[in-house]
Amino acid sequence: DQQVKQNSPSLSVQEGRISILNCDYTNSMFDYFLWYKKYPAEGPTFLISISSIKDKNEDGRFTVFLNKSAKHLSLHIVPSQPGDSAVYFCAASVYQGAQKLVFGQGTRLTINP
Amino acid sequence: DAGVIQSPRHEVTEMGQEVTLRCKPISGHNSLFWYRQTMMRGLELLIYFNNNVPIDDSGMPEDRFSAKMPNASFSTLKIQPSEPRDSAVYFCASVRGVEYTEAFFGQGTRLTVV
Numbered sequence: 404d405q406q407v408k409q410n411s412p413s414l415s416v417q418e419g420r421i422s423i424l425n426c427d428y429t430n431s432m433f434d435y436f437l438w439y440k441k442y443p444a445e446g447p448t449f450l451i452s453i454s455s456i457k458d459k460n461e462d463g464r465f466t467v468f469l470n471k472s473a474k475h476l477s478l479h480i481v482p483s484q485p486g487d488s489a490v491y492f493c494a495a496s497v498y499q500g501a502q503k504l505v506f507g508q509g510t511r512l513t514i515n516p
Numbered sequence: 517d518a519g520v521i522q523s524p525r526h527e528v529t530e531m532g533q534e535v536t537l538r539c540k541p542i543s544g545h546n547s548l549f550w551y552r553q554t555m556m557r558g559l560e561l562l563i564y565f566n567n568n569v570p571i572d573d574s575g576m577p578e579d580r581f582s583a584k585m586p587n588a589s590f591s592t593l594k595i596q597p598s599e600p601r602d603s604a605v606y607f608c609a610s611v612r613g614v615e616y617t618e619a620f621f622g623q624g625t626r627l628t629v630v
Contacts, residue, residue: 405557409558435617437617437618439621444623444624445623445624446520446607446609446621446622446623446624447559447607447621448621449618449619449620452617452618492558492559494559499571499572500571500572501546501547501564501565501566501571501611502547502611502617503561503564503571503572504549504561504564504609504611504617504619505561506551506558506559506560506561507558507559508555508556508557508558509558509559
């Protein structure tokens with residue numbers, strides 16, 4: 404069972420415009436949510452996170468929104484830059500003996516010049 | 517710190533052979549995770565450890581897969597016997613403590629079973 408789902412395998416956005424990546428989850432026990440960015444031949448790197456007690460967290464061009472009632476989160480990148488082209492993974496965390504970190508399938512974002 | 521170190525970076529093996537993937541977490545980190553990246557499931561959690569103790573191995577696909585963490589600075593993921601469908605990129609990640617959730621990933625091991 405896929406507890407964290409990213410239903411869009413790919414997204415193409417014009418440089419300078421807003422990129423919106425979406426993620427849905429099923430486990431209401433998740434209490435922390437993260438976004439990771441992955442370039443080819445590298446491991447994923449942490450981008451931004453949000454606690455379940457908040458509904459928005461902003462860091463420069465990146466903003467994460469959390470809608471707990473809908474079990475949905477999104478990542479907004481504005482303005483989008485060519486260097487943002489990568490695979491983005493949504494992740495959710497719940498404490499089960501340790502912080503169990505569950506990831507989605509990933510969305511490949513391409514920023515077109 | 518050198519970060520999470522995985523070896524080898526690439527592994528090509530024949531079906532039926534034993535494969536061992538290795539991971540050195542960041543010093544001082546308490547939790548260690550093994551993930552497998554596939555197109556269908558993205559980053560699939562296989563197993564995770566806390567203070568060298570396996571907490572949840574429900575993601576391990578079959579009995580052919582096993583993982584150990586004999587000490588705080590080393591973990592292995594073994595596949596025996598390997599099959600072509602095991603071909604994927606395997607990642608190891610470590611987390612500093614129970615109150616932290618940011619995981620640091622290694623560069624991964626690309627496994628090809630022919």
